Amino acid sequence: MARTHGKPILISSFGKAVVLCLALFAAWRLCSTLFADAPPRPLVRDASCLPLAREVGVRAAAGTGSNFVVSPLSIHAAFAMVTAGAWGDTRRELLRFLGSASLHELHHAPANELVGRLNGLPQTSFACDVSVDRRLALRREFMATRASRYGATAEAVDFVSGAEQVRLRVNAFVADATKQLIRDILPPGSIDSSTTVVLANALYFKGAWSYPFDVLTAPFHVPGGTTVGVPAMTTGRSQYIALYPGFRALKLPYKNDVLRQADAFYMLILLPDSGTLSLADLYDKAVSTPEFIRKHTPVEEVPVGQFMVPKFKFRFEFEASSDMQKLGVTRAFKGGDFSGMVGGKDGHGHGRLSISRVYHKAAIEVDEQGTVAAAVTVIRMDGSAFEKKEPPHLVDFVADRPFLFAMVEVMWSILWLVNWIST
Structure with a gap:
């Protein structure tokens, strides 16, 4: 099977009409010149994930030169949901990363408007899920946003004694939402007793050409x-x-x-x-x-x-937390203020949350009949007030x-x- 190499970009809106791409600019083996040391470009509205994509691309080109593909929409949707539960400087940093000046503007951004339509289109599906520690409760306002804007399911889980079961649950959600095209987004050991919240987004596209080739x-x-x-x-x-x-x-x-x-x-x-x-x-x-x-x-x-x-078929996965911190999203990873997302069962706070991992995986298959593509973003958040245990040692034209x-x-x-x- 031919292996291909891709680098994602995100183009901004033009006036009232916005081009939304299920988009892969592709290439047969990534040339390092594509990620040459050029000066950083200013953030463009609706292009919020371009800087992150570029960071990942630079790392891929400098490493093994592996094939590269990413879904800006999936990343945007996952972090938009996280931003809805953030406050203060944490929210401002996340909004800046997502290219919006306020939460209201973010909720009405073209990418978020599209989210509400994807499940009504025959070629696409879009799904979100939230796993929250059973000792906590999701805030009412966050629950409303989760349900109305993202259609996200939510489940109280036991991270202390059932971390592996939670990992398997999230992986099963992802596999089902992407019609088995993407599996095992969370590797063994990626969830442990210090985990507090796991948010997942899955995006799927299947389109047939108007005329097969x-x-x-x-x-x-x-x-x-x-x-x-x-x-x-x-x-x-x-x-x-x-x-x-x-x-x-x-x-x-x-x-x-x-x-x-x-x-x-x-x-x-x-x-x-x-x-x-x-x-x-x-x-x-x-x-x-x-x-x-x-x-x-x-x-x-x-x-x-x-x-x-x-014809081509390839997939790529990466962990983005270090790349996002390079781009200025730091508070969310170091005791951020997510008091708008969760609280204790008694209604009081439980301590600060931090994003600890950002997993992304994307895949695409293009042949004479059409295209199948899927992407998943999973964000793991840890809570500082709970006892943290070391993750279990794992054996390797x-x-x-x-x-x-x-x-x-x-x-x-x-x-x-x-x-x-x-x-």
């Missing part, structure tokens, strides 16, 4: 001069293609049998011209210009000559070169964006 084996030119044969999609049918200086764009609509608007979801592929524009340059254009995706989405079908887009692509929902914001380089 034929399949062939085609050459793909890997950076460095190597050429490999890859399974690819092809067709003689007219396609939405547009030519721009230095690159060309391909729009691949997903079938839409329910929604009234045409092409509610589509994949956008951006292919640099050989020797004219590098993938890194094209990536920078997409990151730095909020309206880039909208402005470079083809609107007319044209006859095609040669046509080839590789012709897209024949790198290109970018995005899966887009025309009216809203971005779920995934990835970039792709290698086999």
Whole structure:
């Protein structure tokens, strides 16, 4: 199976209409130039997870160079739910990370507006879950937000004597919500008696192409001069293609049998011209210009000559707590004020909570029939007032070169964006 490599980005809203992508800019083996030492970009509204994605991408490129994909929407939803239970400086830091000035603005941000629609769309599903220590009670206001805005389930659990059962419960929730595409988001030992709250978000997409493709084996030119044969999609049918200086764009609509608007979801592929524009340059254009995706989405079908887009399948996972602290979210990890989330059974406080771990896993499969993608974010929070025990010890077009692509929902914001380089 060909392995691919991706780097996510998140594009901001444009006016009242927002491009929301189930998005993967992909690449066949990540080039380190994509994460070159460029100056940090200012935070863009609705692009709240781009800095985090970049931090993770830099680390991936500097390490094993493993395939990389992330869902900004899943991360955004999980932290939006956490922010609803935060107060003071802790809330202000989290709001800044999420690109909102207030909790009211966050609740009405395009990404949060989309959350309320996903379960009503035939191609998608969205689920949230909260596990809270049975010695505590979720605050009434937080309970209302959890239920009304995120449809999150909640369950009182025993972290002291049943930590492993809680871990298995969360993993089962994730597997069920992603149709078994993502399993075991929480590794053994990740939950213990010091855990107080675990919040989980799961996002799933399955879309069929408006017109399925034929399949062939085609050459793909890997950076460095190597050429490999890859399974690819092809067709003689007219396609939405547009030519721009230095690159060309391909729009691949997903079938839409329910929604009234045409092409509610589509994949956008951006292919640099050989020797004219590098993938890194094209990536920078997409990151730095909020309206880039909208402005470079083809609107007319044209006859095609040669046509080839590789099939691909890959997944990636990471723990993001250190990356988030580098980005300025520190109070939430060091005795943050989450008094708006939980209290003791008697209504009084129990001590301060801190985020201790942020787990994220994403997966995508693209073939001649369509696309299946899933992403999960799980946030573990610990309480300072409970006795902490040590965790148990555990035994061990012709897209024949790198290109970018995005899966887009025309009216809203971005779920995934990835970039792709290698086999």
